[in-house]
Amino acid sequence: MQFVSRSAWGARPSRYALAYIGSTRGVKVHYEGSPVPAALARPENHGQCAGRVRDIQASHLANRDEDYSDIAYNAMVCPHGYVYEGRGAHRKTGANGNQSLNQAHYAVCAMVGDSGLTNPTDAQLNGVRDAIEWLRSSGGAGSEIKGHRDGYATSCPGGPLYAWVQRGAPRPGGGSGGGGGTPPTGGLARYTVTINGLVYGYGAHGDHVTAVGKALVAKKFGRHYSEGPGPTWTDSDTENYADYQKSLGLSGSDADGVPGESSLKQLLGYLPGGTSAKPAPPFPGADKFGPGSNNAYVTALGNQLVKKGYGSHYTEGPGPRWGEADRLNVRDFQLSRAELRGDPDGIPGPTTWRLLFS
Numbered sequence: 612m613q614f615v616s617r618s619a620w621g622a623r624p625s626r627y628a629l630a631y632i633g634s635t636r637g638v639k640v641h642y643e644g645s646p647v648p649a650a651l652a653r654p655e656n657h658g659q660c661a662g663r664v665r666d667i668q669a670s671h672l673a674n675r676d677e678d679y680s681d682i683a684y685n686a687m688v689c690p691h692g693y694v695y696e697g698r699g700a701h702r703k704t705g706a707n708g709n710q711s712l713n714q715a716h717y718a719v720c721a722m723v724g725d726s727g728l729t730n731p732t733d734a735q736l737n738g739v740r741d742a743i744e745w746l747r748s749s750g751g752a753g754s755e756i757k758g759h760r761d762g763y764a765t766s767c768p769g770g771p772l773y774a775w776v777q778r779g780a781p782r783p784g785g786g787s788g789g790g791g792g793t794p795p796t797g798g799l800a801r802y803t804v805t806i807n808g809l810v811y812g813y814g815a816h817g818d819h820v821t822a823v824g825k826a827l828v829a830k831k832f833g834r835h836y837s838e839g840p841g842p843t844w845t846d847s848d849t850e851n852y853a854d855y856q857k858s859l860g861l862s863g864s865d866a867d868g869v870p871g872e873s874s875l876k877q878l879l880g881y882l883p884g885g886t887s888a889k890p891a892p893p894f895p896g897a898d899k900f901g902p903g904s905n906n907a908y909v910t911a912l913g914n915q916l917v918k919k920g921y922g923s924h925y926t927e928g929p930g931p932r933w934g935e936a937d938r939l940n941v942r943d944f945q946l947s948r949a950e951l952r953g954d955p956d957g958i959p960g961p962t963t964w965r966l967l968f969s
């Protein structure tokens with residue numbers, strides 16, 4: 612499971628203490644029920660997902676008719692398969708319609724709407740399944756999987772998601788794992804791995820992804836690219852990498868198109884990433900960065916981004932005045948690091964700073 616904790620997505624505190632719940636009969640599945648842009652599902656737009664969760668929490672906290680104590684859901688799942696902790700396990704939801712419905716089931720909401728993005732992605736269905744299994748193992752959820760509309764007058768969770776719920780919420784491709792766990796046995800692998808501190812696999816982003824694509828093309832394993840290779844890992848990268856793995860005699864989950872350390876080292880001739888022993892300069896504080904900032908730390912940040920290979924958005928500079936190119940380059944770096952990619956907001960925090968300068 613690719614889990615994003617409340618602190619990782621920047622949750623605000625609850626308005627008052629959340630009601631404890633020992634167990635439930637199961638989980639109800641929800642959707643946003645308002646327009647969700649279709650483009651959100653593109654791999655490079657994962658950077659928007661944590662912000663969407665923050666917005667939904669803010670709208671629930673502001674809803675004085677419902678008097679929510681927090682975001683109503685126990686978890687939310689983005690189109691890239693990440694599970695965002697909402698109220699969390701052993702906390703009563705506020706989303707199912709009334710007190711007895713909230714007592715009976717947890718609530719998991721997929722970022723799918725009534726227009727735009729209406730069909731959940733395979734990664735997302737795996738993520739919803741991950742969230743359900745997490746609420747079973749960590750929150751005492753029973754075996755029921757239902758839709759919001761079961762027992763309450765609403766169209767939620769929308770036609771496509773509800774049809775999936777009625778089929779028993781199977782993992783796409785029939786695999787037993789998903790998200791950051793075991794790859795599905797059918798269809799294309801949509802999970803990621805971290806090797807030497809860098810992320811590879813569907814949705815991973817960075818110059819190290821471009822380097823893999825170029826090396827595949829050089830070794831004549833580029834036939835699945837219709838464009839690229841580029842810095843965002845797509846299904847074409849997975850298919851080409853799988854061809855390369857098969858050429859090494861690998862099979863099964865070792866040839867699913869997601870790199871392992873030895874095949875990667877063999878492809879590139881070296882293993883990218885890693886850290887030096889040099890200590891990072893002290894983090895100057897988040898208030899030194901972002902729109903309106905103009906100081907030497909912004910220049911130092913930009914220079915280090917360029918040095919690490921994350922300078923592709925600069926058309927000039929870097930310089931002391933914060934610009935959109937700084938934000939995009941920081942975002943690219945954050946998307947390349949397992950510790951940061953849950954909330955790639957493009958503003959450096961202490962962890963981004965430490966990893967960038969190490």
Ligand SMILES: [Zn+2]
Binds near residue numbers: 640641
């Ligand atoms: Zn609902």
Ligand SMILES: [Zn+2]
Binds near residue numbers: 658691692
């Ligand atoms: Zn996402």
